[in-house]
Amino acid sequence: MTITYRVDVEDAHAHLFRVTLRVPRPAAEQRLSLPVWIPGSYLVREFARHLSDLKAEQGGQPVPLAQIDKATWLASCRGRGELTVTARVYAFDTSVRCAFLDAQRGFFNGTGLCLRVEGREAEPQRLQLGTLPRGWQAATAMRAVKVDAAGRGVYEAADYDELVDHPFELGSFWRGRFEAHGVPHEFVVAGALPDFDGERLLADARRICEAQIAFWHGARKPKAAPAPFERYVFLLNTCEDGHGGLEHRASTALLSARRNLPQRGRSETSDGYVELLGLISHEYFHTWNVKRLRPAEFASYDYTHENYTQLLWFFEGFTSYYDDLILRRCGLIDTPRYLKLLARTVSGVAATPGREVQSVAQASFDAWVKYYRSDENTPNATISYYAKGSLVALALDLTLRRDGSSLDEVMRALWAASGGGPIAEADIAAALQRCGGRSYAKELAEWVHGRDELPLKGLLYSAGVEWQAQPATLAQRLGLRVSESALTGIKATHVLRGGAAEAAGVAAGDEILAVAGWRVRRLDEAQRLMTPGQGSEWLVARDQRVLTLAVTLPRDAALGAPVQLAADAKPGKAAQALREAWLGR
Known part of the structure; x- marks a missing residue:
């Protein structure tokens, strides 16, 4: 008595999937709906606009299927016999949030293909990959029930939330595997050029994963450190231009320019490759910080409309703080390169007038209509909760370190106190006080809910980092x-x-x-x-x-001169100790 979905490639040249839903023992008036958004990307995307040719039947006989709003249908069933619903889904979005299909590659998230059987979301759900082009493989983190060596077959999720939290990559792609603290990881790369250095990518990704598992759980040797997943899959699509990622509970979908991939025979670390490694680090960190630790408002997703929270400054901003920092700590970049990346963020926030209009808490709440609907006025109207949120994390981390603690301890304390579950801002404040030994209510009020400048210059100086204003363009x-x-x-x-x-x-x-x-x-x-x-x-x-x-022409930059950050060559002992504890030796 399991709800099942079958996904077939109906016409790759027309970019059409055919999806068949089978519902055992349906309600007399069975509601079916498609999500309007995908968790992790805060914009109503109206996935139902890509559905067409919906048909329903029971026992070979047509069933009336009435559309009652933009993304909801009502099947008037006759008895409790199995309900079968079919639909075509147009898939030609190369982003990580939707679905894509052509003769070379396929990709989909369940939010864009799988109708939700309302009232039955908590039941097990199966997904079968049906007709695929010859030679194609499949990759996903969803639990396999019966699949062949290429990954084609039947998969199962515990409920609808899990079903739509496992994207699928389809096609002829490169794949490699490694273990991080005993946990199997798989890396899939589509669209790579022939000189792509897969072994280097695997080795560097492994260092990131091991550092992050150890960050959250500690490195136990020889026993493997625990992780909140049994295996993890990176799904990387490379194209001529593009950048982005979307986190999932045991996988991530990534998009990068293929020129950013490492090349065989070239040992240098390009800026593009550092950007890719930062993306990998960012999305992997989300496995803990947003997929498990998450806003209390996201304890249960409502797929029918916006889900508001003021905490994206923490979940996206703090993740943005740690992504490049972990690259530094595990030795993939050096201190000058890390400080260059940090200076870019500091300069970018300083050059955004919207920081004086909205706090990062307000910007989080308005993500649905401002950050994700950016236009020519966006820099004047709001501030990025990614960028300024990462600087709030930096300011708190350096403040905590002067107080004898660290933001690392706060993150682990939140994980332990919540059991890796939903949290509110009060929980963050409590963890800060518990770890730092005092209240940080003033800092949260000014840095998160206020619009004043962050005291970064002095805090960085205390960590042995020099702040140098640069000529403005x-x-x-x-x-x-x-x-x-x-x-x-x-x-x-x-x-x-x-x-x-x-x-x-x-x-x-x-x-x-x-x-x-x-x-x-x-x-x-x-x-x-x-x-x-x-x-x-x-x-x-x-x-x-x-x-x-x-x-x-003004004599100076009206919005603040760009900044260069450099490690002080001769810091005091306290500053040097703080810097080494923060960045690693």
């Missing part, structure tokens, strides 16, 4: 963000609040043609044509009109 001095290409020229993408570009009337979408009578094709070229404190004539194109604007 022309765009930073003007409060302007642009895109540049030979095809479209210089286009203003964002005009920042309070900057000189806004004061002069520059608007997002303007094409910058000339400055002081000279044609410019890169904004930096205009630096030589402008004098600080004086106005310059800009020629811009807007809606087929050519406008003349008077732009005055």
Whole structure:
């Protein structure tokens, strides 16, 4: 008496999956619905828009299937005989959140394919991979019931939540395996070039996984450290351009530019590869911090509408803090490189006017309509709870370390106190007080719920890190963000609040043609044509009109100069000890 789903590749060229749902002993009026969002990505995505040709039957006879809202259907059943529902699903979204299908590759999350049998969500659910193109494999972390060597066959989940928390990768892909503290891990890579160095990726991923398991549970040798999963699967799709990831309970779906993969015969660590390793570290850390430790509001997901929380600064921001930090601690990057990455975040937050408009707690709540629906005004209206949340974590960590504790201890204390379950902000405050020996209510009020600047300069100095202001680019001095290409020229993408570009009337979408009578094709070229404190004539194109604007170049960046961070070569003993405890030796 198990609810079952069968997924077939109906037409790869038309990007169509065929999904068949079988419901034993259905209700007389059986409601079926498709989620409107996927946990971990806070936007209503309306997956039902990709469904078509829904049909229902019992015993070979048609069953009336009425649509009652955008994502819900009502099957009027006759008796308790098995209900069969079929649907086509259009799949052509290359992101990690939806579904994709073409002649080379397939991918899906259950939230986009599997109708929820309302009232039966707690029952076991099975998924069978049916017709697949010749030579294709399948990879997933869902428990296999009966599958062949290529991974094709039947899988089972304990309930609907688990069913939709195991994405599937389909196609001809590279796969490799390793163990981290005795736990099996699998890495799947689609779209890689022939010179991809899989062994290096496995070795580096293993170091990340071992460091994180030890972070949360301690490294017990020779006995394996515990982990909240029996096996883990990385599903990495590589393409010409792209970056992203989505966490799941025992796997993650990753997207990266294929040029970021390591290459055989090349030992250097490129910035792109560091970006990929940071993504791997980020999503793996989520296995603990958001998939198990999670906002109290997410104790039970409601798939029909937005699920609000003010805690994304903790679950996304603190994860963003630890992703690169763990790369440093396990030796995949050195201290100068880590500080360079940290300085980029510090500078980016300082150059975002929205930090004075919304706190990270407010930004978390508004993620559904602001962060995930970004536009030309987003930097002026909100702040990234990823970026500023990571800096809140940094500030708390360095403060705790001066108090004789650390954020590491707080994270482990939260895990132990909650049993790896839902938590509220009061639990975070309690763990901070328990570990730090005092209340951190003032810091939480100012840094999380307030909009004041974080005291990072002094805290970093206490950890033996020098803070050096750097010269601002022309765009930073003007409060302007642009895109540049030979095809479209210089286009203003964002005009920042309070900057000189806004004061002069520059608007997002303007094409910058000339400055002081000279044609410019890169904004930096205009630096030589402008004098600080004086106005310059800009020629811009807007809606087929050519406008003349008077732009005055300020002497400094209105939103704060970019920052460079460097390890003090001769720190005091206390600062050196704090830095080594924080970053590792």
